[in-house]
Amino acid sequence: MNEWSLTELDLEYIALGAAILGTGGGGNVYLGKLRGWEQLRAGRRIRIISPEALQDDDLVIAVGGMGAPTVGFEKFEKGDECYRAVRALERAVGKRAVALMTDEIGGSNAIEPMIAAAQADLPVVDVDGMGRAFPELQMNTFFIYGAPPAPGALCDEKGNTVVFTEATSPVWLEKLARAGTIAMGCTAAFALPPITGGQLKAWGVKHTVSQAWRLGAAVIRARAEKRDPVEAILKHEHGQLLFRGKIMDVKRWTTGGFARGKLEMDGLADDAGRALDIEFQNENLIARLDGEIICAVPDLICIVDAESGRPISTEETRYGLRVAVLGLPATPLFRTPEALAVVGPRAFGYDLDYQPLGEYVMPEPKVKP
Amino acid sequence: MYRIGIDVGGTNTDAAILRGREVVGWYKHATTPEVTSGIVGALSGALESTHMGRADVGAVMIGTTHFTNAVVQRRELSRVAVFRLCGPATHSLLPMVDWPVSLREIVVGHVALLPGGAEFDGQPITPFDEASVREACRRARDLGLESVAVSSVFSPVNPGHELLTAEIIRAEMPGAAISLSHEIGRLGMLQRENAAIMNACLHVLGRKTIAAFRASLTDLGLRCPLYLAQNDGTLMSADFAERFPVFTFASGPTNSMRGAAFLSGLREAVVVDIGGTTTDIGALAHGFPREASVEVEVGGVRTNFRMPDVFSFGLGGGSLVTGEGATLQVGPLSVGYELTARGRVFGGDTLTATDIAVAGGRASLGESSRVADLSGSFIADALAYMQKRVEEAIDQMKLSRDPVPVILVGGGSILVNEQLAGASQVLRPPHYQVANAVGAAIAQISGEVDRVVSLSEVGREEALSVAKKEAVERAVAAGAEASTIQIVDVEDIPLAYLPSNAVRIRVKVAGDLAL
Numbered sequence: 001m002n003e004w005s006l007t008e009l010d011l012e013y014i015a016l017g018a019a020i021l022g023t024g025g026g027g028n029v030y031l032g033k034l035r036g037w038e039q040l041r042a043g044r045r046i047r048i049i050s051p052e053a054l055q056d057d058d059l060v061i062a063v064g065g066m067g068a069p070t071v072g073f074e075k076f077e078k079g080d081e082c083y084r085a086v087r088a089l090e091r092a093v094g095k096r097a098v099a100l101m102t103d104e105i106g107g108s109n110a111i112e113p114m115i116a117a118a119q120a121d122l123p124v125v126d127v128d129g130m131g132r133a134f135p136e137l138q139m140n141t142f143f144i145y146g147a148p149p150a151p152g153a154l155c156d157e158k159g160n161t162v163v164f165t166e167a168t169s170p171v172w173l174e175k176l177a178r179a180g181t182i183a184m185g186c187t188a189a190f191a192l193p194p195i196t197g198g199q200l201k202a203w204g205v206k207h208t209v210s211q212a213w214r215l216g217a218a219v220i221r222a223r224a225e226k227r228d229p230v231e232a233i234l235k236h237e238h239g240q241l242l243f244r245g246k247i248m249d250v251k252r253w254t255t256g257g258f259a260r261g262k263l264e265m266d267g268l269a270d271d272a273g274r275a276l277d278i279e280f281q282n283e284n285l286i287a288r289l290d291g292e293i294i295c296a297v298p299d300l301i302c303i304v305d306a307e308s309g310r311p312i313s314t315e316e317t318r319y320g321l322r323v324a325v326l327g328l329p330a331t332p333l334f335r336t337p338e339a340l341a342v343v344g345p346r347a348f349g350y351d352l353d354y355q356p357l358g359e360y361v362m363p364e365p366k367v368k369p
Numbered sequence: 370m371y372r373i374g375i376d377v378g379g380t381n382t383d384a385a386i387l388r389g390r391e392v393v394g395w396y397k398h399a400t401t402p403e404v405t406s407g408i409v410g411a412l413s414g415a416l417e418s419t420h421m422g423r424a425d426v427g428a429v430m431i432g433t434t435h436f437t438n439a440v441v442q443r444r445e446l447s448r449v450a451v452f453r454l455c456g457p458a459t460h461s462l463l464p465m466v467d468w469p470v471s472l473r474e475i476v477v478g479h480v481a482l483l484p485g486g487a488e489f490d491g492q493p494i495t496p497f498d499e500a501s502v503r504e505a506c507r508r509a510r511d512l513g514l515e516s517v518a519v520s521s522v523f524s525p526v527n528p529g530h531e532l533l534t535a536e537i538i539r540a541e542m543p544g545a546a547i548s549l550s551h552e553i554g555r556l557g558m559l560q561r562e563n564a565a566i567m568n569a570c571l572h573v574l575g576r577k578t579i580a581a582f583r584a585s586l587t588d589l590g591l592r593c594p595l596y597l598a599q600n601d602g603t604l605m606s607a608d609f610a611e612r613f614p615v616f617t618f619a620s621g622p623t624n625s626m627r628g629a630a631f632l633s634g635l636r637e638a639v640v641v642d643i644g645g646t647t648t649d650i651g652a653l654a655h656g657f658p659r660e661a662s663v664e665v666e667v668g669g670v671r672t673n674f675r676m677p678d679v680f681s682f683g684l685g686g687g688s689l690v691t692g693e694g695a696t697l698q699v700g701p702l703s704v705g706y707e708l709t710a711r712g713r714v715f716g717g718d719t720l721t722a723t724d725i726a727v728a729g730g731r732a733s734l735g736e737s738s739r740v741a742d743l744s745g746s747f748i749a750d751a752l753a754y755m756q757k758r759v760e761e762a763i764d765q766m767k768l769s770r771d772p773v774p775v776i777l778v779g780g781g782s783i784l785v786n787e788q789l790a791g792a793s794q795v796l797r798p799p800h801y802q803v804a805n806a807v808g809a810a811i812a813q814i815s816g817e818v819d820r821v822v823s824l825s826e827v828g829r830e831e832a833l834s835v836a837k838k839e840a841v842e843r844a845v846a847a848g849a850e851a852s853t854i855q856i857v858d859v860e861d862i863p864l865a866y867l868p869s870n871a872v873r874i875r876v877k878v879a880g881d882l883a884l
Contacts, residue, residue: 068489073558077460157494158456
């Protein structure tokens with residue numbers, strides 16, 4: 001089996017690319033990157049394998065952090081939480097995992113399974129369940145297409161482990177895991193119900209670790225060579241430049257515990273004279289050009305600094321920032337009626353039909369089977 | 370009573386003397402490597418420019434880059450013992466993990482991860498353990514360490530374990546300097562801990578420098594209290610500054626912004642400070658510099674304590690002018706302090722931004738005949754280039770799309786004219802050359818609270834009013850005149866991904882120094 005063994009620089013690229021795929025949310029990647037580096041410096045390896053390398057009956061576990069990023073930035077990990085969640089889940093199903101994966105490539109959870117995998121000496125599959133970031137567990141392709149909603153395992157840094165042996169739906173699993181996370185101090189590691197190699201190949205969003213790497217590498221190399229990082233991203237990605245402009249206003253409000261808001265931008269260069277606004281709920285949801293919708297969830301709306309290519313989170317948006325707004329097509333797995341019911345505009349309270357943004361092209365894998 | 374403000378910059382040490390709201394004297398002296406003789410020079414020059422008695426000086430305020438430079442140049446730093454109270458949490462990243470190795474090796478003395486720390490709601494992660502803190506103290510003492518940085522998880526919410534630890538350190542390590550993270554940084558454990566460690570490593574230099582400042586005042590016959598300018602535009606007493614040297618970081622741009630606000634009478638404005646080599650642009654909100662919202666790197670280390678949001682770029686009176694037409698460029702290279710020797714109007718042969726200002730009739734300095742050969746269109750292009758750079762930077766720092774007042778300060782502000790795009794008005798107040806020293810002289814005393822509150826337990830209004838009251842109490846304790854205290858900043862931010870109504874509340878107040 002071919003393996004792609006990550007270096008510190010690879011992690012740097014993946015962290016930056018994952019932050020771009022976070023579409024404004026997904027949590028901060030900085031501490032995760034440092035923790036990944038610590039694993040490599042301790043002599044452990046982070047190995048990436050192709051989804052096609054798996055047997056249909058292989059067991060794969062998705063694992064990551066759950067809770068409030070602001071809390072995680074203060075009370076960060078002991079270090080073995082994700083690893084213990086994986087082991088707890090293996091005990092619950094009576095079978096060892098062949099590989100780990102992330103269910104959410106956008107943001108900090110891109111790196112969490114890599115740390116657990118380094119500790120367990122398992123590979124990480126070049127796949128995820130979103131191709132981006134979303135706020136809740138049920139919003140991933142595996143649950144949408146029928147992966148069982150249990151068992152799941154939740155661990156904190158104190159040594160507490162909760163295994164959810166039965167849940168009647170992914171939404172119930174989300175609800176219970178969220179309650180457990182709050183009791184554990186608002187941060188925890190969660191291992192999702194195991195899936196098989198066959199399910200992963202059918203329902204996974206493929207090669208997204210490679211995609212994150214390529215995005216990050218494009219930006220960092222363009223910076224070093226004094227080229228335009230936005231051009232560099234577009235050269236490698238099958239996305240569109242939606243807008244270049246300047247943030248003119250940011251309005252924020254909260255509904256149901258979610259930080260929502262709206263950004264207004266005025267166009268610069270080719271977009272001079274036009275206006276774009278973006279509504280967000282942790283992540284960017286919908287973009288309107290001169291009042292007309294040009295991109296909406298589940299397609300990705302990524303905002304980067306126009307000069308440096310640095311991804312801009314919804315929390316740090318403010319007047320005056322010069323940005324480029326990129327639209328990346330969502331996986332076709334998110335564009336079906338059953339998926340749009342969970343991750344489409346209506347799932348976020350918008351009474352409108354989803355119009356896909358261009359054709360999705362599967363990212364090139366960095367590692368072949 | 371007179372107040373004397375001093376700003377120690379890279380090139381010049383400026384002093385300004387104020388009586389009430391009036392600037393009665395000022396002086397610029399070259400900055401000297403050991404800093405203090407430059408201070409003495411500027412102080413005596415300013416004193417001589419007036420005819421006041423030494424006994425009439427009520428206070429001296431110094432703003433200095435000395436401590437920032439010590440970290441950047443890795444000079445005179447102390448070894449530090451780091452005690453982190455975290456229980457089982459945070460073990461994945463040890464203290465100083467993201468420091469440049471060369472700096473970490475100079476500073477790290479001993480690291481102990483100890484029981485304790487708090488959850489986001491203030492409850493302990495694990496109970497505080499006195500015996501393990503005593504053991505850590507003994508190890509640090511045996512290693513000969515005299516400075517301790519203490520960081521506890523969620524100490525901005527509940528500082529209890531840091532305070533208990535400090536008591537034990539005082540008993541076990543008499544005379545040791547103690548830096549508590551909750552007194553220095555904000556939420557964000559690693560960055561706050563970094564700030565505390567940085568403060569701790571400056572402890573010996575802090576004592577030495579403050580003692581030298583005190584001696585300089587005594588030598589000049591000044592018996593008044595000494596204050597240091599902090600980077601949020603407020604003051605700390607010299608005793609306090611010995612304990613918190615990091616709060617002097619970036620006080621220079623802050624002083625010039627505060628001075629600009631004072632001299633112009635504006636509280637909401639963008640301040641453009643053009644010096645010899647660089648231009649610093651910041652925004653005033655309620656008369657104080659707006660703070661940077663992201664982490665700030667000092668000497669390659671990420672920290673999260675308050676710092677002014679300043680945008681700097683290489684344009685100043687000494688900037689080199691090269692090329693023409695499409696290749697025309699002003700800065701970032703500069704002749705710096707050699708301007709008066711190398712600039713064309715001063716008899717040199719290097720074309721500088723100041724030469725353009727003279728040729729364009731914006732300033733009368735040196736011999737204008739020495740730039741008579743420059744063509745009108747070239748001069749116009751170069752002036753437009755500088756004007757545009759400044760206009761773009763102003764727009765970056767504005768708080769909204771509306772035009773804002775712009776205040777021009779610093780000796781290099783002659784490079785631009787008053788017709789700046791995006792400005793509702795442009796002011797060049799009197800004494801603009803020493804706005805930074807004036808800013809130090811008029812600095813106030815502040816108090817601040819930053820914490821996470823669960824609104825399911827208390828109402829938002831109540832939580833805010835408790836925080837405001839505590840901030841006022843802290844300002845009074847630090848020496849502010851209670852009747853003059855005003856709220857400078859109130860912020861409440863809901864925490865993402867949590868349906869439990871947790872919000873982060875930040876309140877800052879400031880008042881005049883009680884003289």
